[in-house]
Amino acid sequence: MPMPAWWRTVRAFKRPWWWTWAVWIAILAPGLLTTAALASDFLRDSRWLGANPVKEGEQILGQLTIKYLVAALMVTPARQLLGWNWLARERRTFGLTVFFYALAHFLWFALLDIQLDGADLADALTKRTYIIVGLAALLLMVPLALTSTRAMIAKLRKRWTVLHRVTYLVPILGVAHWWMSVKADIGEPILYTSVFAVLLGWRLWHARRVASMHATTSPAASSPA
Helix, strand or coil, X not given: CCCCHHHHHHHCCCCCXXXXXXXXXXXXXXXXXXXXXXXXXXXXXXXXXXXXXXXXXXXXXXXXXXXXXXXXXXXXHHHHHHCCHHHHHHXXXXXHHHHHHHHHHHHHHHHHHCCCCHHHHHHHHHHCHHHHHHHHHHHHHHHHHXXXXXXXXXXXXXXXXXXHXXXXXXXXHHHHHHHHHCCCCCHHHHHHHXXXXXXXXXXXXXXXXXXXXXXXXXXXXXXXX
């Protein structure tokens, strides 16, 4: 069945000249605004981040981590569904963004929330389950970030693909951390859990579909017994 004209137009959409600028503004603006709001609250006694700016800023950075993780995981389905192969370069961009926002979220907690108090930090890292889960997600992202360069991809080859399958554990740990850290407002954790379920489900369905197509078209499958 031929594709409708409007769908062909969508699939023929090319990377616009302003795309890189838009991506970087989307990446940098929220973090810079959050930092500026915190500085204003402390230095000018404003209330951009509410009555508890440290805790509010910490939560904002955590939520941004989850949102950019959605963006990173949406790149491959968008390429497969829309045919926009020019999106491929954004997977690494958003992946590194997730790591740096997750790191900023943890450092905000360690430096501003508990102010590097050794006892509080030890208690948090050994007794608070949601912090242990969140730190596990961050530590899993460290080797992913370190091996995201073209040189490392070329060096590791197939091992790079195996290593980066760990990516699929990060959203699971991330939303688990969010669920454990909230008390009553579970609306957004439910929403993002559903989104991650759809995105990971798409990957599983697409992988099985491709494997099935290869099995039915391979010479061994098509040759007579």
